Amino acid sequence: MDIFTLSSLVIITISCILLWKKKSSSGFNLPPGPPSLPIIGNLHQINGKPLHHTIINMSQKYGPIILLHFGSQPFVVISSSKLATQALQTHDSALGNRPYSRNTKRVTFDYNDIVFSPYDDHYKHMRETLVDFLNSRTTKSLQKVLNSEVTRLIDSLPFDNEVHIDKVISNFILDYVCKIVAGKSYRDVTLGGKKLKEMLDDMLIFFSGSFSEIFPSYGWILEDLSGWTRRLDKHIASYDALIEMMIDEHIDHANVDEKDLIDVCKSSLTRKEMKAIMTNVFNGAVETSYLALVWVMAMLVKNPRVMHKLQAEIRSHSGKKSTLDETDTAKMTYLKNVIKETLRLHGPAPFLISRHCVEHIQIGGYDILPGTNVLICSREIAKDPMVWTENVNEFYPERFENRVVDQFDMTPFGGGRRSCPGFNLATSILEVVVANLFNNIDWKAPNGMRNEDLDVEENEEGSLLVAKKTPLYLVPVKHNSQA
Numbered sequence: 055m056d057i058f059t060l061s062s063l064v065i066i067t068i069s070c071i072l073l074w075k076k077k078s079s080s081g082f083n084l085p086p087g088p089p090s091l092p093i094i095g096n097l098h099q100i101n102g103k104p105l106h107h108t109i110i111n112m113s114q115k116y117g118p119i120i121l122l123h124f125g126s127q128p129f130v131v132i133s134s135s136k137l138a139t140q141a142l143q144t145h146d147s148a149l150g151n152r153p154y155s156r157n158t159k160r161v162t163f164d165y166n167d168i169v170f171s172p173y174d175d176h177y178k179h180m181r182e183t184l185v186d187f188l189n190s191r192t193t194k195s196l197q198k199v200l201n202s203e204v205t206r207l208i209d210s211l212p213f214d215n216e217v218h219i220d221k222v223i224s225n226f227i228l229d230y231v232c233k234i235v236a237g238k239s240y241r242d243v244t245l246g247g248k249k250l251k252e253m254l255d256d257m258l259i260f261f262s263g264s265f266s267e268i269f270p271s272y273g274w275i276l277e278d279l280s281g282w283t284r285r286l287d288k289h290i291a292s293y294d295a296l297i298e299m300m301i302d303e304h305i306d307h308a309n310v311d312e313k314d315l316i317d318v319c320k321s322s323l324t325r326k327e328m329k330a331i332m333t334n335v336f337n338g339a340v341e342t343s344y345l346a347l348v349w350v351m352a353m354l355v356k357n358p359r360v361m362h363k364l365q366a367e368i369r370s371h372s373g374k375k376s377t378l379d380e381t382d383t384a385k386m387t388y389l390k391n392v393i394k395e396t397l398r399l400h401g402p403a404p405f406l407i408s409r410h411c412v413e414h415i416q417i418g419g420y421d422i423l424p425g426t427n428v429l430i431c432s433r434e435i436a437k438d439p440m441v442w443t444e445n446v447n448e449f450y451p452e453r454f455e456n457r458v459v460d461q462f463d464m465t466p467f468g469g470g471r472r473s474c475p476g477f478n479l480a481t482s483i484l485e486v487v488v489a490n491l492f493n494n495i496d497w498k499a500p501n502g503m504r505n506e507d508l509d510v511e512e513n514e515e516g517s518l519l520v521a522k523k524t525p526l527y528l529v530p531v532k533h534n535s536q537a
């Protein structure tokens with residue numbers, strides 16, 4: 055490290071200490087929280103553990119609103135339904151932005167995207183374009199693609215043999231999302247030594263926090279020195295080449311009847327905007343939907359009572375149809391409750407994507423100052439004892455019967471103006487796939503294991519999205535309707 059870098063670090067360190075002392079002695083009624091250290095804040099308390107586990111422990115001690123510092127950045131973490139309502143409804147406008155970071159800027163094509171873009175007219179136009187694509191003009195063709203992919207999925211199952219469910223479902227989702235984005239699957243295309251799925255996995259790592267996010271003024275130096283920036287450059291180059299290829303392949307052909315996302319966007323968005331929106335759909339839809347599907351399957355097989363009750367409902371509606379679609383699942387209320395209950399207990403995103411506060415507001419009587427980042431702990435809200443009174447940790451879909459679920463009682467898709475625009479598509483994928491996988495198929499745990507003994511522990515690694523700790527293997531058996 056040269057003398058310039060070293061002296062910059064010393065000056066920045068001293069400024070941080072002074073700033074930290076000044077803030078802690080301010081006259082505001084800040085939320086409670088564990089004491090933080092100069093420079094690193096509370097990083098030492100979360101290092102190496104999944105953030106939502108740490109938050110659960112902290113909120114038991116300090117309550118449902120906590121102030122933490124990740125490096126120099128203040129974060130308020132909210133973990134009750136009542137306070138989430140204040141944040142996402144009362145103060146939705148003050149919290150309508152996401153935190154800024156130089157890495158996010160790069161992977162979102164200069165904030166031309168939806169997920170991280172500032173809340174402005176450009177954002178509204180981009181979000182409207184996606185919602186329009188997902189919900190109105192092309193809904194029918196999206197369903198058609200889903201039905202044909204589901205048929206392919208079922209035809210590919212090796213009955214009476216062990217199936218690596220994670221792999222099968224992940225491939226299925228990637229193929230489906232590629233088709234709605236670009237009209238065909240790009241799963242096996244390799245660029246820069248990586249395939250699309252690996253590129254998307256890498257991108258999650260770049261989103262999972264970096265030095266420049268928690269130390270905005272000098273974190274970039276550490277990123278450059280540690281090789282992080284070089285890795286990011288390499289990643290962006292291969293990913294960019296792949297989505298450029300997808301767009302180029304559309305230049306000379308236009309799908310008239312079954313328009314994919316590129317067809318719909320190519321006349322109204324710039325190239326950068328197109329790449330940004332495609333990235334949002336790949337990142338927003340692939341890993342989340344895949345994880346949610348694996349969790350539903352695991353929870354059903356682990357709970358035979360629920361699985362048999364669901365199969366009875368599906369089979370009573372299926373008649374002689376070989377592939378069930380949305381018109382069939384619309385009538386299946388228990389199926390909808392099974393999916394809600396899985397998302398309540400194992401929603402793939404334990405936290406909503408951070409919000410950045412731009413005004414002085416109050417939540418739960420505490421001051422939230424401009425510049426604070428607000429994290430909503432969706433996982434804890436879904437178990438809030440003020441809302442969910444009975445056996446909160448039990449997988450019990452019946453809890454949704456005769457119950458009106460308020461939008462902030464559980465928030466697997468977020469809430470307010472930045473809530474997930476893919477909610478309808480995601481729900482339809484989950485319902486249609488589960489209905490088909492449990493209609494003519496019975497599922498067993500492998501190697502003679504009792505279904506009830508299936509492991510449903512959560513992975514301890516990763517805070518953005520939470521997978522099962524161990525891979526899911528199951529044996530599909532053709533259901534004999536005469537039995």
Ligand code: HEM
Nearest residue numbers: 169338339342343346406407467468469472473474476480
């Ligand atoms: C089971 C599947 C899914 C889950 C659990 C999920 C969850 C979420 C969550 C928690 C957020 C953050 C919301 C907030 O900050 O309040 C979000 C945002 C977003 N999701 Fe999803 N999502 C899913 C599927 C999808 C799909 C299928 C798409 C696109 C086709 C999508 C696109 C997006 C986008 C673009 C945003 C950013 C919205 C904004 O900032 O305005 N998601 N999602």
